[in-house]
Amino acid sequence: MQKGNYVMKIGVPKEIKPQEHRIGLTPDSVKNLISEGHEVLVENNGGFEAGFENDQYTNAGAKIIEKAEDIFNDADIIVKVKEPQTEEVKMIKENQIIYTYLHLAAAKELTEGLIKSKGVCIAYETVTDDNGRLPLLAPMSAVAGRMSVQAGAHCLEKNQKGRGLLLGGAPGVEGGTVVILGGGVVGENAAVIATGMGAKVHIVDKSEARLKQLVEMFGDKIIPEQSDKIDLNKLVSEADLLIGGVLIPGAEAPKLVTKPMLKLMKRGSVIVDVAIDQGGCVETSRPTTHGDPTYIIDDVVHYCVANMPGGVPRTSTIALNTATLPYLIKLANKGYEKALGEDKNFLAGLNVYKGMVTYKAVANVFGHEFVSPEKAITI
Secondary structure, X not given: OOOOOOOOEEEXXXXXXXXXXXXXXXXXXXXXXXXXXXXXXXEOOOOHHHOOOHHHHHHHOOEEEOOHHHHHHHOOEEEOOOOOOHHHHOOOOOOOXXXXXXXXXHOHHHHHHHHHHOOEEEEHHHOOOOOOOOOOOHHHHHHHHHHHHHHHHHXXXXXXXXXXXXXXXXXXXXXXXXXXXXXXXXXXXXXXXXXXXXXXXXXXXXXXXHHHHHXXXXXXXXXXXXXXXXXXXXXXXXXXXXXXXXXXXXOOOOOOEOHHHHOOOOOOOEEEEHHHHHOOOEOOOOOEOOOOOEEEEOOEEEEOEOOHXXXXXXXXHHHHHHHHHHHHHHHHHHOHHHHHHOOHHHHOOEEEEOOEEOOHHHHHHHOOOEOOHHHHOOO
């Protein structure tokens, strides 16, 4: 029995980005949506790599569909994890709701494709809460932050072309130095793992209040560094592992580490640029994949995997659904006009709407006219 005003067909295609093994909905999430009276279409084996079998989805009430084309053709809402790939963009129908991570500020071709599709494109990463935080980005930022230290520690091994240094040290040997740029969700979670390993951890942030919070959490296990009061060149030169976790919501990441600064770094030191989805905060960063995650410039190992949480798809999918499902239920029950119109925080997720760019940072970076989302949904 439908509890809201709408019966929606919700489509969950298999992710096709290389080495992306997450899926938009877990079987438990499907069960929730079915109980609200909606239909859910899941692509065959879409959740297999994350440990979710077809029969778990059918037992939850979903229909298994063989081809992504049929899902895009039938569904009112498409629920994904990563941004639509080129062949998926071509399948988006006018007025179809796309609910996923988009990261448009670093993706001109995708932005143009979504504008042409005339779809209703809602980006997880720009939905806000009353405190200006990003609740749908936070779970994946937490996973990526924790993975960044794991990945960086691995890259420091000699057979990975690193310094040959054990990040946590050994009896009688000091641990390595970790410099974390950005004290947000990524930085905090990176610090959890780095301090746990026994590394010397510097966290750089522009907010004195945020640094105080981090000191309350970690005590003397971290060294807080206010960005306008430090010599970043000196700090970079001391780093064995540099983690880039700086984010400006929906906009391209600022380039804090320039190419000349690499010359100051130790031979075999490692950069993990978690901000790479938004263009990266290191000038020499370029996106890599889980299959080929690193490259070397000026003897510095760069790890710039653009979908880090995709490496732990089961943990990531469950964590993501905890955050995204309540908004999806609202979207399905009320329709997008009402769901977005009555919740300014959810409305902040609207990036492209029926051919209009409704997120200012994206409009600015590509020179498009900006139409406020409030105005757009009333046109």
